[in-house]
Amino acid sequence: MEFRHLRCFAALAEELHFGRAAQRLAISQPPLSVAIQQLEALVGARLFERDSKGVRLTPAGTAFRTSALGLLERAEAACALAREVQAGERGRLRLGFVGSTLQHGLADWLQAFAKAHPRVEVVVVELNSQDQIEALLKEELDLGLVHTDRLPPALDCQPLYREPFMACLPASHPGARRRQVSLESLADQPFILFSRKGSPDYHARIVEICRQHGFYPRLQHEGRHWLSVVSLVAQGLGVSIVPAAFARAGIQGAVFKPLTEELEPSAVFAAWRREGDGALRERFLAVRSGIAVKT
Template sequence: MNNPDRALEFRHLRCFVALADELHFGRAAERLGMTQPPLSVAIQQLEARVGARLFERDSKGVRLSPAGLAFRQSALTLLEGAEQACARAREVQAGEIGRLRLGFVGSALQQGLATWLQAFAASHPRVEVVVVELNSQDQIEALLREELDLALLHTDRLPPGLDCQPLYAEPFLACLPASHPQARKKEVPLASLADQPFILFSRKGSPDYHARIVEICRQHGFYPRLQHEGRHWLSVVSLVAQGLGVSIVPAAFQRAGIQGAVFKPLAETLEPSAVFAAWRREGDAVLREQFLAARPHR
């Protein structure tokens, strides 16, 4: 076991470097903001720990010994490394460097996620943001497995240990094939879709959202006749565009540019579709809060 009295400390190295630079105990002590006696003790302790005489002392003054000359560069490297480690720790704590793992639902792309990422990259050039598109349920599971730091999803029904805040809301629209009779109307009554084959977002991928659409239909007198399910909203819109059914989707998807799909306002007033930011309650808050603060105003 090492003798704690002989433990090498960074204060010993700082004392050594100051004396190696000044080659004068008085000037070195003044530079360090201390008196000469504790400086002498620190140098003696360092030499005892190293097991070599680092300075030659005689009537001509103080000079580095051959061992001291060899030790000097290593001491400078150690001190520089320690300063860099401290600086990096401060930068991480301040959110200036690091890595943010971000999950998002497809509609976030249509709501300006790319602009948001660009704004954050401009203000935090040394933060790496890793993005992955996942449905809401997969994002929740990834948060719980600590594979994501932040999730942009369609539900605020979260298991214990997760928190969230609303980001934005948008209306639901009827999504119809271009050849559909209702596609030429100014707005579409929900009841007119009662006998139509429906294409919905996967129940497994986002059970809360799937249930939301079913409940909207139920409140207006019918249950949707489910024909197909898609794991991503763009798959849903693409299936509609191919004439395989109709759907009810967030308004953002009218900007997806998929030919053959027509988007029409619903005649009824519905609670809008919301997107939430979710995170682990015990996760690191600094980068998350800075990323959320960087979201451009709409």
């Protein structure tokens, strides 16, 4: 049995006239008659009475009609769902993010997307950049918000925003009372850095900044998330250099000061697999361009 048989049955069951049913289906009457005969043979029951008075459903045809129409409706719904998913109007987006994006309007972005695309489910998970890259490669994420554009060939990216670095100091640190802090003044301090394993590119970036200014940081502790780094600083265990977004994190005991040196800003990128359907990703990224992003 094919769906064309059911469509022919449905049209004839409603019109009860071969000519009108054929016209509705945009076919001639002979193919319609053949389709109905084939369907009756497949079902094993006579579905229509045909005589000089016209066309009528048999009791078997009346019983068959409800299920047949249900099958057609479910088929149309399945087709519509497939089209919506392909167009990015429906589906599930698995999003990874680094903590700094929470201070750059990620919540507003998610709310705006949910309002514009209520039939798309967005599942979010906070991961460091390296874990996101691995999850993207394993197809466990559809989109990642990461701190690096140094990606494997299978991934692509686009920049989202840039922000300055700041010195992150314990409230008891002498520099916490200054308007600005120089990197040189931190040379002999214990440093708390983002984990080399969690984000090797970012870890190397901070080390290189220090090296370019005449010293290597005295690594005291590492954190796998930026908020862990800031929390360790707040406990007085060392100093750090972090993206400016964390000045808004509200962690008591941590003080953020501009650096006197001009550094290349920190950047966040949207990353994804080159292969695969990108309709949902494109819709999600497009929503961000239409909202005010915190900087």
